[in-house]
Amino acid sequence: MWCWLYFYIFLVISQILYFSSLFFLFKVMDVFIEFQILCFNSVNVEMAVFLDWVSLMFSSFVFLISSMIILYSKSYMVKDKNLDRFVYIMVLFVLSMMVVIMSSNLVFVLLGWDGLGLVSYILVIYYQNIKSYNAGMLTALSNRVGDSALLVGIALMMGLGGWGYSSYMGDFFLDMNLIMFSVLIVLASFTKSAQIPFSSWLPAAMAAPTPVSALVHSSTLVTAGVYLLFRFSNLLSRESFMVFMYLSLFTMFMAGLAANFEFDLKKVIALSTLSQLGMMMVIFFLGSEDLAFFHLLMHALFKALLFMCAGVIIHSVGGCQDIRYMGGLVQAFPISSACFGVSSLALCGLPFLSGFYSKDLVVEVFSMSGMGLFIYLMFFFSVGLTVSYSMRLLIYVFIGQFNVLSLINLNEKDSSLMLKSMMFLLVLVIFKGSILGWMSFSTPYFIVLPFSMKLMTLLMILFGSLFGLDVLFSGVGQSSSMFGFIHFSLFVSGMWNLPVLSTSSLNSFTLNLGKLYLKNMEFGWAEFYGSKGGFNLISMILYEGLSVIRNHLKIYLLLMWGFLVFIVLLAIV
Structure with a gap:
C-alpha cells in the first residue's frame, strides 16, 4: 500500500518539478527564499532555498527515478517482512537529497549531507551480516571525512556573518581563505563521489539491496559530490583544479580497468559508475560545469536501468551475482536483456541514445582542451575501457555459454512490476538525451577538431570491443593474452589495493594501540584499581x-x- 502511495506522489512531484524547471529555463528566472531561524553575535542562521532550472531539473530526475525504484522494490523485496520500513528509509534518503539540492546555506547542506551518510549506512547494513557491517562502516567512515571538511568550511565562512554562499560571493573572493575553502569543498565532493583516494567504499556498498544500489548510483548519494561542485563552481579557486583533474582522470582509468577483471555483476556496474563520475569530474575541472551536469542527468537514467536489470537477474537465479555462473540468459529474460543492452549501449555512447548526447560532447570538449598527449591518451583509453567491460558483461550474462547451476525461476513472469518500471526508464534512456540536449543549452557548443581526432572516439570504441573480447576469451592470468598486464589482474581488480590502503593500513596503528590499552589497562591495573x-x-x-x-x-x-x-x-x- 505504502509503495503505491509513494510511487504516485513521487511521480506527480517529478512531473511538476520538470515542467517548472522548463519554465524557469525559458524565462531565465531564479527564486531565492530565505527564512531567518537564529541570530547570535552578528551571525545569521537562515534556512535558504534556491530554486532555478538546475535544482528543479535534478530534483525531478531524483523523484522520477525514486518512484520507479519504489515500484520496483515492491516486487523485488516481496518476501521481506519489513517492506514498509525499507520504503520509509528510501523516502528519507530521497528527502535528504532534496535538502542538499534545494538549500543554498552551507549549514543545511551539511544537514542533508549527513542525512545521506546516515541513511546510506542504514541501507548498506540492511542485510545483517559481517560483510554488510564491514561495508557499512567503510562507507560511513569514508563519508565522515567529507562531513568534517564541510564543518571546517562552515567555520571559515563564519567570519562573513552567515553561511548562505550565494549572498557572500563577492566578499569571499577578497578573503585569503578562498583556496583553503575550495580544497575543503573538493575534498567533501571527492569523498561522496568516491574519487581517488576514497574509491574503496563504492564497490563495498554493493552489500545493500539492489534497489538501494540503483538509487544510490543513479541520482542520490554518489552524485551529490558532483552537484555540490556545480553549486560552488563560482566560489572555487581555479589554481587547484589541475591537480584534482589528474586525480579524477586516474579514478576514471582505474575503475574502467578494474571493471574488466571483476566477476561480481553488481560490482562491475558500480565500477562503471565510478568511471563515469571520474569523467564528470574531469570535464568539470576543465571548466565545463554545464556539461558535467548534463552527463550527470543522462547517467542517472541508464545507470538506474542497469541496476534494475541486474536485480531481475539476481532475483531469478537465486541471489547469485557471479557472472561466470550465468550465460545464455537472453532466452529466459528477453525484456531484461533488451533493457540491459540498450542501457549498456547508452553507457558506451552509441549514437542517438541518451548517453551519446552528453558523452560525445564531453569527449570532444576534452579534445579541444589542449591537454598533453599522455592525459589525452589516458582519457580516450578510459573511454575504450567503458565499451570493453560493457561488451564483456553482455557476452558473459546474456550471449555466452549457458552456465546457470539451477533452472528454477528462470523467467520474467514473477517480475511484472519490475519490468514495468524498467520499460518506463527504457523510453527515457532512448529519447531523453536528445530532448534535454535541444533544450538545456542556451548557447550551442561549436567544436572544431581535425578529422583524425574526430575519429578517435570510434577508434577507442573499436579498441575497447577488441580488448573486452580478449579479456573474455583469454582467461585471467593466462599467457595466451596479447596484453601482458592482464597478469596483474588481481592487482587491477583490487582497485590498486585501495581497499587495503584505506582500511587496515590506516587503522593498524590505532588497532594495535587499542589492543595494548585493552590488555594493560582495561584488563590490568585499571581493572584492579578500578x-x-x-x-x-x-x-x-x-x-x-x-x-x-x-x-x-x-x-x-x-x-x-x-x-x-x-x-x-x-x-x-
Whole structure:
C-alpha cells in the first residue's frame, strides 16, 4: 500500500518539478527564499532555498527515478517482512537529497549531507551480516571525512556573518581563505563521489539491496559530490583544479580497468559508475560545469536501468551475482536483456541514445582542451575501457555459454512490476538525451577538431570491443593474452589495493594501540584499581555491614560485657 502511495506522489512531484524547471529555463528566472531561524553575535542562521532550472531539473530526475525504484522494490523485496520500513528509509534518503539540492546555506547542506551518510549506512547494513557491517562502516567512515571538511568550511565562512554562499560571493573572493575553502569543498565532493583516494567504499556498498544500489548510483548519494561542485563552481579557486583533474582522470582509468577483471555483476556496474563520475569530474575541472551536469542527468537514467536489470537477474537465479555462473540468459529474460543492452549501449555512447548526447560532447570538449598527449591518451583509453567491460558483461550474462547451476525461476513472469518500471526508464534512456540536449543549452557548443581526432572516439570504441573480447576469451592470468598486464589482474581488480590502503593500513596503528590499552589497562591495573577493585571494596563493606545486622544481639551483649569489664577495671585501678 505504502509503495503505491509513494510511487504516485513521487511521480506527480517529478512531473511538476520538470515542467517548472522548463519554465524557469525559458524565462531565465531564479527564486531565492530565505527564512531567518537564529541570530547570535552578528551571525545569521537562515534556512535558504534556491530554486532555478538546475535544482528543479535534478530534483525531478531524483523523484522520477525514486518512484520507479519504489515500484520496483515492491516486487523485488516481496518476501521481506519489513517492506514498509525499507520504503520509509528510501523516502528519507530521497528527502535528504532534496535538502542538499534545494538549500543554498552551507549549514543545511551539511544537514542533508549527513542525512545521506546516515541513511546510506542504514541501507548498506540492511542485510545483517559481517560483510554488510564491514561495508557499512567503510562507507560511513569514508563519508565522515567529507562531513568534517564541510564543518571546517562552515567555520571559515563564519567570519562573513552567515553561511548562505550565494549572498557572500563577492566578499569571499577578497578573503585569503578562498583556496583553503575550495580544497575543503573538493575534498567533501571527492569523498561522496568516491574519487581517488576514497574509491574503496563504492564497490563495498554493493552489500545493500539492489534497489538501494540503483538509487544510490543513479541520482542520490554518489552524485551529490558532483552537484555540490556545480553549486560552488563560482566560489572555487581555479589554481587547484589541475591537480584534482589528474586525480579524477586516474579514478576514471582505474575503475574502467578494474571493471574488466571483476566477476561480481553488481560490482562491475558500480565500477562503471565510478568511471563515469571520474569523467564528470574531469570535464568539470576543465571548466565545463554545464556539461558535467548534463552527463550527470543522462547517467542517472541508464545507470538506474542497469541496476534494475541486474536485480531481475539476481532475483531469478537465486541471489547469485557471479557472472561466470550465468550465460545464455537472453532466452529466459528477453525484456531484461533488451533493457540491459540498450542501457549498456547508452553507457558506451552509441549514437542517438541518451548517453551519446552528453558523452560525445564531453569527449570532444576534452579534445579541444589542449591537454598533453599522455592525459589525452589516458582519457580516450578510459573511454575504450567503458565499451570493453560493457561488451564483456553482455557476452558473459546474456550471449555466452549457458552456465546457470539451477533452472528454477528462470523467467520474467514473477517480475511484472519490475519490468514495468524498467520499460518506463527504457523510453527515457532512448529519447531523453536528445530532448534535454535541444533544450538545456542556451548557447550551442561549436567544436572544431581535425578529422583524425574526430575519429578517435570510434577508434577507442573499436579498441575497447577488441580488448573486452580478449579479456573474455583469454582467461585471467593466462599467457595466451596479447596484453601482458592482464597478469596483474588481481592487482587491477583490487582497485590498486585501495581497499587495503584505506582500511587496515590506516587503522593498524590505532588497532594495535587499542589492543595494548585493552590488555594493560582495561584488563590490568585499571581493572584492579578500578571496576574490579571497587567492586571488591564495596562487597567487603556490604558483607561487614550485613554481619553486623544479622548478629546485632550478640554484638550488643558483647559490647555490654566489654563495657562492664572496662568499669570493673576502672574500679580496681
